[in-house]
Amino acid sequence: MRIVLVGAPGAGKGTQAKFISKHFAIPSISTGDMFRAHLASETKLGMAAKRFMDVGELVPDEVTIDIVRDRLAQPDAANGFLLDGFPRTVPQAEALSKLLAERGTPLDVVLELQVDNDEVVSRLSGRRTCSTCGRVWHLDFDPPREVGKCDVDGGELFQRDDDLPETILRRLDVYAEQTEPLVAYYRDACLLQSIAAHGALEDIAERAIEALEAAPRRT
Numbered sequence: 475m476r477i478v479l480v481g482a483p484g485a486g487k488g489t490q491a492k493f494i495s496k497h498f499a500i501p502s503i504s505t506g507d508m509f510r511a512h513l514a515s516e517t518k519l520g521m522a523a524k525r526f527m528d529v530g531e532l533v534p535d536e537v538t539i540d541i542v543r544d545r546l547a548q549p550d551a552a553n554g555f556l557l558d559g560f561p562r563t564v565p566q567a568e569a570l571s572k573l574l575a576e577r578g579t580p581l582d583v584v585l586e587l588q589v590d591n592d593e594v595v596s597r598l599s600g601r602r603t604c605s606t607c608g609r610v611w612h613l614d615f616d617p618p619r620e621v622g623k624c625d626v627d628g629g630e631l632f633q634r635d636d637d638l639p640e641t642i643l644r645r646l647d648v649y650a651e652q653t654e655p656l657v658a659y660y661r662d663a664c665l666l667q668s669i670a671a672h673g674a675l676e677d678i679a680e681r682a683i684e685a686l687e688a689a690p691r692r693t
């Protein structure tokens with residue numbers, strides 16, 4: 475099964491990627507992991523990407539798609555894959571379609587995790603970070619024993635700017651604006667399956683797997 479996973483910040487994409495990857499016995503592939511692997515082993519592609527990252531520029535799509543091509547050629551991806559964080563734009567989606575067409579392995583499904591903005595805000599704005607060890611607590615789901623203090627080292631907890639409601643809403647807006655064309659592209663290609671990503675993680679996973687199982691395979 476060949477899957478692309480898309481979802482807003484706070485949709486629990488990482489957790490769902492793990493569930494799906496385990497269920498279908500396919501690797502979950504994120505661009506971040508791929509870049510880190512290439513940078514760590516100082517490959518030609520890694521060095522090509524680094525030239526742009528060093529000067530704070532976006533890595534060009536040609537380099538990213540080469541890194542994706544290289545990753546998909548590895549044996550663990552022979553029976554499929556789940557791509558998380560790529561593609562992000564329509565040109566990247568087109569490049570991916572071309573690459574997969576060359577390999578004769580088209581995408582089966584694009585799964586979109588849909589979130590309710592209010593729920594994301596209430597979920598993320600409860601996060602508190604330890605100023606000493608950096609561990610993240612949650613006022614509702616993972617509270618420390620003592621209010622405002624880290625259980626591990628007693629460090630003071632604070633709210634990161636990223637976890638402030640206004641920052642979260644802004645990120646959700648930016649995400650929606652950037653992702654709408656990508657989602658429309660996959661909808662037009664009849665690849666899109668959307669599920670509601672609210673409620674318990676296990677329930678979301680169940681909906682995700684149900685939607686994926688129901689999607690027609692392309693090969």
Ligand SMILES: [Zn+2]
Nearest residue numbers: 604607624629
């Ligand atoms: Zn701590």
